[in-house]
Amino acid sequence: MFSWSIKLGRIFGIPFYLHWTFLILIAFVLLQSWAAHGDLREAFQAVVFILSLFGCVLLHELGHALAARRYGIPTEDITLMIIGGVARLRKMPENPLHELVVALAGPAVNLVIALVLIFSGLGVRIERDDHLHVSEIVFNNGPLGYLLIANVMLMIFNLIPAFPMDGGRVLRALLAMTMDYPKATRTAASIGQLFAIGFGFLGLYVGAPLLLLVALFVWISAGAEAYQVEERYATRDVSIGEAMLTDFVVLPPSATLGEAAEQLLAGSQQDFPIGHGPDAIVGVLPRSRLLEGLARLGPRALVTEAMTPGIEVVEMNGPLLPAMNRLREHGLACMQVRHQGRSVGLLTLENIAELMMIRAALEASRRI
Structure with a gap:
């Protein structure tokens, strides 16, 4: 919705x-x-x-x-x-x-x-x-x-054979009958973007601002569809454990927002679990809530005053794609990763993106 x-x-x-x-x-x-x-x-x-x-x-x-x-x-x-x-x-x-x-x-x-x-x-x-x-x-x-x-x-x-219209999906389905799905999507997306260029020139020629908006919408949608399919196929055989963050800081409930800000500046961690150790997490302090809390409450306020209560838990050996979709769709800062009943890491969209970039670089090196 x-x-x-x-x-x-x-x-x-x-x-x-x-x-x-x-x-x-x-x-x-x-x-x-x-x-x-x-x-x-x-x-x-x-x-x-x-x-x-x-x-x-x-x-x-x-x-x-x-x-x-x-x-x-x-x-x-x-x-x-x-x-x-x-x-x-x-x-x-x-x-x-x-x-x-x-x-x-x-x-x-x-x-x-x-x-x-x-x-x-x-x-x-x-x-x-x-x-x-x-x-x-x-x-x-x-x-x-x-x-x-x-x-x-x-x-x-x-x-019209351009994403996000139905014709774009019809074209992709027909192409996928003769080539792999990601390549079919890339081809259909490229054809859709050619239509977007055509809509743009036509809009300029006839002076129709609506056609320019349609051109922009089609161009962005075609690129997004290609990216999403590439990402889905790149992560389909990846486990949560391969993408999780293992070196992270858990802030105690007695920590202040000022201390959390120091941790933010000292390392690369953006979102901080709050609790008495990795196996007793009671909430999460995302960077956005930390900055908002500093502005509203000041550096001496406790992290518990600005944190989001609770944290979702996923299993280390579970598939990455459903967890990644849940992070996005529900706007979650992170998930706690557990294995055999113990906390072993955090899953964040930032770490997933870094894993994808590394895998793409390795794939490119194999083609050289």
Whole structure:
């Protein structure tokens, strides 16, 4: 779930949220329509159209979620934002065929909605010219006609082969059928960044700031996707013990913030466990809380006044990747690493990053 989101309920057991930015969009549409037409009915219809469109976006994301569930992958939640929707899958399918199905499930929902609006006659109508003896299909000039056009546009836009759009994942899945997954991701990310450059130039040429924002978003997302996959594959066979910090200081509860600051300056340790020794840790004093405590409480205050109570525990022989994800997702400063009931180290994102840099350097040396 994204911060500042309102929970609306559950669909098929999946919680869905509304981000506060969506409320800004509703207010903007309402005011713009009122200013343009001065008609409350027109303004109300515009808001209903936006709500209907985001209902289609919710169904789009639900398509991804239900397709992923078919392959045993749960969805944490779905969030609707001003830029669209996000379904947070617990993980992406690594089987290329499964990823292809999950990626196509969202645009397929938009296609089905468009076909329903077409064949029901709600989104289009047939006009006949008796003089020329011809008939043509035209879009209805109303909310349902606009909704049909919007669903077709959503489907086309999402199939652009660039991350984070579904088309980027479709491309990656197709490439992964002929090459390894990290290489497929790098290739798909590079193609996506070429599209980002194209969006950028087009935005400059036609004077469309929105296209420039899309270009920036696609460029950053493509790079992030490539990095995350590389990282995931680099850590998949690494144990927590290989990345843990073994030389660390545990501050007693009687230590002051001033003494903690001296330890921070004296070495490379950023986050300090608090307790009566490594096996009796009662909390953690991250660097951010230390600096905040110094400013608010002064150097003579005890570390217990600024620490975060408790510390999560992981086993030394456990896999690194789930622990690393937990550190990130929950904003944890560190985890206590135990082996056979005893504390043997700390796990921090800084130490994991250093391990990854060392492994990358060693891998590069082997290729020389």
